[in-house]
Amino acid sequence: QIVTAVEGLFAGGPLAGVRVMVTAGPTREPLDPVRYLTNRSSGRMGFAVAAAAAEAGAQVCLVSGPVHLDTPRGVTRVDVETALQMYEAVMARAAGTDLFIATAAVADYRMAQPAERKIKKQADELPLTLVKNPDILAAVAALPDGPFTVGFAAETDDLETYAQGKLEAKGLDMIAANDVSGGRGFDVSDNALTVFWRGGSLSLPRQSKSQLARELVALIARHHGGCLPS
């Protein structure tokens, strides 16, 4: 592993000189100063992808939501909490990025107006209205002269249909889909992915997230470099 990293950093790995931005983890959308809406993402897959990209020689910026993970060696980390903060952190750095890998499980919705004080438990029912967050991945993919974009899709049903739909609708270059039905994929150390691009797909079998991330990064590097059969 050390040999791989050193090769990547000093001897021209498959992403040598490429500026990579990876998003990871969940976001937290506050309801009030103590309560928030979030999701089961642990950030492990994204941190593994950031580590694998650094091993492959890339300059890696990791924009992370709140997680309990150490920053991988050689990776620059930017911590954020909400989807809006992640949007701002990513858009501020997108122009200097060649390759954008969006593994974060960004909250789709937030409270329009979080309460400034702790909401007291009074009524039997608490109605909440959530509003849509900006779509970070679609915003990056829509940039003129923007980076090569790789999305992630975590789905409980119809994995391929949704993943292919996201690839088209957001104008991505690649999408990595994983099945999260029955708690699979979240907060566990292994995972499996099916990667789709226009005209092709590849299944990466269940394995440790770090090994899976290396295979994914190798696949992205081949595609990014134009060496992938279409």
Added chain:
Amino acid sequence: QIVTAVEGLFAGGPLAGVRVMVTAGPTREPLDPVRYLTNRSSGRMGFAVAAAAAEAGAQVCLVSGPVHLDTPRGVTRVDVETALQMYEAVMARAAGTDLFIATAAVADYRMAQPAERKIKKQADELPLTLVKNPDILAAVAALPDGPFTVGFAAETDDLETYAQGKLEAKGLDMIAANDVSGGRGFDVSDNALTVFWRGGSLSLPRQSKSQLARELVALIARHHGGCLPS
């Protein structure tokens, strides 16, 4: 510390032979298989209280929501996720408990009907209706011949008013109040508490959560044993 623990376990600490149940951590209330509502509780205060009670000679059962903490030595741990699961775990064991210390930040509300499949991002606004969870602490305090009950109140405003109100409304024996305005008290290693009982109160100054827990447990032991000025 080892000396304290050994004294507690073998030489009759202030809670020797007392059966203590502690709840700790947040709960997670699912919206769908991947999203949930939760709060900033790290569980550290509750785990410190469980450890301090075990050191003081108690038989300790710790009912914990999802946290990233190791079980304290000599403590039996029961893991739960939702408020309903915590309610069931606590009520099933309440009859065999002498002293109940409720530090958990139990979600006040849950989704009436979590979605079985991941909710798709479609509408610009997502209306949610949350319904009230059972009040675990009040339910335990209302048990005939139930345990001595100690509650916690985390408030951003009017700390004493709310804490005294909770003590009365829920029929508790003691309540420990802490100020969580500006992020204080959550996911940090130190804390301060003001403890109220009918006819008295005591402020425990800011210190490490483990030392604070020892002082709190000593205070509870004196009160539980009937040796506290009223």
